[in-house]
Amino acid sequence: MSELSFKAAELDAGDQLAEVRSRFVLDTVSDHAADAAGVYLDGNSLGALPAAVPGRVEDVVRRQWGELRIRSWDESGWWTAPERIGDRIAPLVGAAAGQIVVGDSTSVNVFKALVGAVRLVEERGGDGRDEILVDATTFPTDGYIAESAARLTGHTLRAVTPGEVPAALSDRTAAVLLNHVDYRTGRLHDLPGLTSAVHAAGAVAVWDLCHSAGALPVGLDEHGVDLAVGCTYKYLNGGPGSPAYLYVRGDLQDRFDSPLPGWNSHAEPFGMRPAYTPAEGVRRGRVGTPDILSMLALEAALDVWDGVSVAAVRAKSLALTDFFLECVEAYVPEGRVESLTPVRHEERGSQIALRCSDAGDVMRLLIERGVVGDFRRPDVLRFGFTPLYVGFADVERAARVLGDVLASR
């Protein structure tokens, strides 16, 4: 046993979250020889399947839909699922109940949040604010949507890196759209500091939590974030295409003016009135009929969080990424990869991004050997560390296989 695999065994033995892994469907060591079991390091793209989901989905389909049919809107709680599941996500992102609604994709929610943010500013007079700032390093969809939101609202869009935001803010800024963790590099941005800078400039802060929710503490309420969005299929394990969520801070809800006011957000949805009156509360973030099958799969997936503290998840996430960097240093030939992920814990999300020439081929070989991360053009290997089901022996093995692959090329 090498020194690092010995250390991995020790770290696994002391891991308080180790038993949570059994709540997921994963390759198990008993299925294969220990070294042939897969190591899944792509939970930052698609979380693994929680074991409770298939049975719940079967019940939703066979009993709730198959037998109760339309009665399930009331009797199975379908109608209220978006707010109910929002309240399940709330503690994971530091929000009190009643501020999160689940539904639609992240892209659609970015649109609702950003136009809603601009309208909050206009509603209080606008003060001539005609500019939206967007994270220049953002996941592309947010940038595309921001461009369209700016065009529709007659604002100018300016792309700046999160670090440049404080200097770019002015009395022209209406809203700022930022990613909490950079999807490419895994850099964690300073949500408390940037939110207060945005507020000091009189603007509204919109955060995209796709790569932070479920991986680290967010503290939406504590830090006074105005609006936020996030997906549920990454660290929240909701399944492919599971619905996203929208957070509207409680004291802003009665002024939140959604650009997509569907009948589900009407004060009286079954009144079938020609004129629109928005619902009270966060329900006004809804649009149309919710995607119940995906939404209830997500609800079942959230059971894995029972008794799990986000602080423990964060501590393990940092230990995993630290240990991965230590193993990469030991196993990977000198100079062959360069980490793009910050060394400082305060600036690190839950993934490690390694720049590597021929990264596409390297990732293909890793996947052939059971180590699943992903490749982001042009030259980045991404490895996501999901503390609920990744262990330290997985990390050691992934780095060792990476070292072998790189040494043999």
Ligand SMILES: *Cc1c(COP(=O)(O)O)cnc(C)c1O
């Ligand atoms: C994954 C991700 C998205 C995905 O948007 P969808 O509409 O769910 O496809 C958006 N923004 C960020 C920052 C992401 O990481």
